[in-house]
Amino acid sequence: MVEQFQDIAKKKKEKEYQKYVKKMTPTHNLALNMLKAFLVGGLICTLGQVILHTAEVMGADEKTAGSWCSLILIFISVVLTGLNIYPRIGKFAGAGALVPITGFANSVAASAIEFKKEGQVFGIGCKIFTIAGPVILYGILSSWALGVIYYILLQLGVTG
Amino acid sequence: MKQYVGKQSIAFQSPVCILAGASIAGKKEGEGPLGEQIDFICEEPMFGADTWEAAESTMQKEALQTAIGKAGLTREEIRMIFAGDLLAQTIASSFGIRDLEIPCYGLYGACSTMGEALSLGAMAVAGGYGEYVGAVTSSHFASAEKEFRFPLGYGNQRPLSATWTVTGSGACILGETGSKVGITGITTGKIVDYGLKDSMNMGGCMAPAACDTIYQNLMDFNRQPEDYDRIVTGDLGAVGKQILLDLLAERGFDISRQHDDCGLLIYDNQRQDTHSGGSGCGCAAVVFTSHLLPAVEAGKWKRILFVPTGAMLSKVSFNEGQPIPGIAQAVVVENLSE
Numbered sequence: 001m002v003e004q005f006q007d008i009a010k011k012k013k014e015k016e017y018q019k020y021v022k023k024m025t026p027t028h029n030l031a032l033n034m035l036k037a038f039l040v041g042g043l044i045c046t047l048g049q050v051i052l053h054t055a056e057v058m059g060a061d062e063k064t065a066g067s068w069c070s071l072i073l074i075f076i077s078v079v080l081t082g083l084n085i086y087p088r089i090g091k092f093a094g095a096g097a098l099v100p101i102t103g104f105a106n107s108v109a110a111s112a113i114e115f116k117k118e119g120q121v122f123g124i125g126c127k128i129f130t131i132a133g134p135v136i137l138y139g140i141l142s143s144w145a146l147g148v149i150y151y152i153l154l155q156l157g158v159t160g
Numbered sequence: 161m162k163q164y165v166g167k168q169s170i171a172f173q174s175p176v177c178i179l180a181g182a183s184i185a186g187k188k189e190g191e192g193p194l195g196e197q198i199d200f201i202c203e204e205p206m207f208g209a210d211t212w213e214a215a216e217s218t219m220q221k222e223a224l225q226t227a228i229g230k231a232g233l234t235r236e237e238i239r240m241i242f243a244g245d246l247l248a249q250t251i252a253s254s255f256g257i258r259d260l261e262i263p264c265y266g267l268y269g270a271c272s273t274m275g276e277a278l279s280l281g282a283m284a285v286a287g288g289y290g291e292y293v294g295a296v297t298s299s300h301f302a303s304a305e306k307e308f309r310f311p312l313g314y315g316n317q318r319p320l321s322a323t324w325t326v327t328g329s330g331a332c333i334l335g336e337t338g339s340k341v342g343i344t345g346i347t348t349g350k351i352v353d354y355g356l357k358d359s360m361n362m363g364g365c366m367a368p369a370a371c372d373t374i375y376q377n378l379m380d381f382n383r384q385p386e387d388y389d390r391i392v393t394g395d396l397g398a399v400g401k402q403i404l405l406d407l408l409a410e411r412g413f414d415i416s417r418q419h420d421d422c423g424l425l426i427y428d429n430q431r432q433d434t435h436s437g438g439s440g441c442g443c444a445a446v447v448f449t450s451h452l453l454p455a456v457e458a459g460k461w462k463r464i465l466f467v468p469t470g471a472m473l474s475k476v477s478f479n480e481g482q483p484i485p486g487i488a489q490a491v492v493v494e495n496l497s498e
Contacts, residue, residue: 015355017368018354018355020403020406021356021361021403024364024402024406025319025321025364025399026320026321027320028317033317082313087314089315090314090315090316090317091316091317091318094317097315098316103315106313106314109313110310110311110315113311113312113313114306114312117210131314
C-alpha cells in the first residue's frame with residue numbers, strides 16, 4: 001500500500017518535472033519552419049515537374065518521363081549528399097527536404113557513406129537501409145493493405 | 161586511515177597532485193573561445209586515421225603522451241590508466257592506449273567519465289596503489305553521431321535543446337607530490353532518474369543528477385557555494401544550466417555566481433551554431449585540462465568543484481522506451497600553494 005502511494009508520488013513528481021523541462025526548453029519557430037519546408041519542398045517538386053515536361057517534350061511517354069524524373073532527382077540528391085550539401089539543405093528545410101524522393105535518396109546514400117568502413121557486406125549491405133528501411137517496409141505493407149481494400153470494393157461492385 | 165566523509169564523499173588526507181594536463185581537439189573547438197588554450201588543434205577531422213573511431217583513439221593517445229611528457233615522466237613510470245569514451249565497448253580507449261603498454265582500467269560514465277577517471281585515479285594514488293596514475297577520456301562528433309544518432313550525411317534538423325559532441329580528448333597525470341594543484345576530495349554521484357525520455361535534451365536529463373551531487377558535496381564537506389570560486393558542470397548546456405540553478409535553489413542553494421558549464425565554455429553557441437552547447441566525454445576533459453586546471457594552477461581560483469555530467473542511455477535502452485537517467489561525479493580541485 002505504502003509502496004503504491006510512493007509510486008504515485010514519484011510518477012507525479014516526474015510528470016511535474018517533464019512539464020517544467022518542456023517549459024524551459026526553447027523550440028524552433030513552427031511557422032518559420034513550415035514556410036521553409038514549403039518553399040524548399042515546392043522547389044524540389046517544381047524541379048521534378050520541369051524534368052518531367054522536358055522529357056515529354058523530348059518524346060518520352062508519360063511513364064518513361066516519370067522514370068527519368070525520379071532517376072535524375074535521386075542522382076542529384078546522392079551527389080549533393082556526397083558533397084555534404086544535402087545535409088545543409090535538410091537542416092534548413094526540415095521535412096521539405098526529407099519528404100520528396102530526394103530525402104529518401106539522401107538517407108540511403110548517407111548510410112552507405114557512413115558504414116562503408118565496416119565493409120561491403122556488414123557495413124553497406126546490412127546498414128544501407130538503416131533509415132530508409134522503415135519507409136520501405138511500411139510503404140509496401142500499406143500499399144498491400146490498400147490493394148486488399150481495393151479488391152474487396154471491386155468484388156462488391158462499389159468501384160470499377 | 162579513514163578518508164570518507166558524509167554520505168558519498170572522500171576527503172583525501174593528503175591532496176593528490178595533478179602533475180600535468182593535456183588537451184587535443186578538432187577544428188570547431190579550435191575556433192571556439194578556448195581555442196588558444198588547447199594544446200593541439202587538428203584541422204583534419206580524421207586525425208590522420210582511417211575511421212572516426214580510430215581518429216578518436218589517436219586523440220586519446222596524443223593527449224596521454226603529451227600529458228606524460230608535460231609531467232616530465234616516461235610511460236614506464238605510469239602505474240595505471242583510467243580511460244573511457246562514449247563508443248560501444250569503449251573501443252576508442254582500448255585502441256587509443258593499446259600501443260602505450262600501460263596497465264589500464266576502462267570506464268564508462270557517459271559524458272561524466274572524466275570525473276570518474278579523476279576520482280578513481282585520485283583514490284588509487286591516495287590509497288598508495290600507484291605513484292603516478294593517468295586519467296583520459298575522449299569524444300568525437302562524428303563517431304558519437306554514428307553511435308547514437310544518424311549518419312553524418314543525413315539531412316535533418318536538430319532541436320534547439322540538442323548539444324554538439326566535442327571532438328577532443330583530455331588527459332591528466334596524477335601523483336603523490338610534485339605540483340601545486342591537487343584533488344582534495346571527491347563526491348561520487350548516484351544515478352538520478354526524473355523520467356525524462358528526450359535524448360535531444362540531455363541537459364534536462366542530467367541536471368537533476370548534477371543537482372544531487374553538488375548538493376551532497378556541499379552537505380558532506382559542510383560547505384557553502386561561496387567556498388568554491390567556481391562550480392563547473394560538464395555538459396548541461398544552456399537549457400540544463402537554468403534547470404540546475406532552479407533545482408538547487410529549491411534545495412536552498414544559490415550557485416548562480418559560481419556556476420559555469422564546460423559545454424557553454426567551449427563553443428560560442430550563437431556564432432558556431434551549436435544550439436544548447438558542447439557535450440561528450442571530451443567536452444569536460446578538454447575544458448578541464450585547457451582552461452580550469454591552468455586557472456587553478458595560476459592561482460586565479462583557489463578552489464573549484466568540477467562536476468562532469470553524464471546521460472545514461474544506449475540506442476537499445478532508448479528504443480525500448482527507457483527514460484534517460486543522469487549521473488554526475490564531483491571532484492574538488494585546489495591550489496595547494498600557501
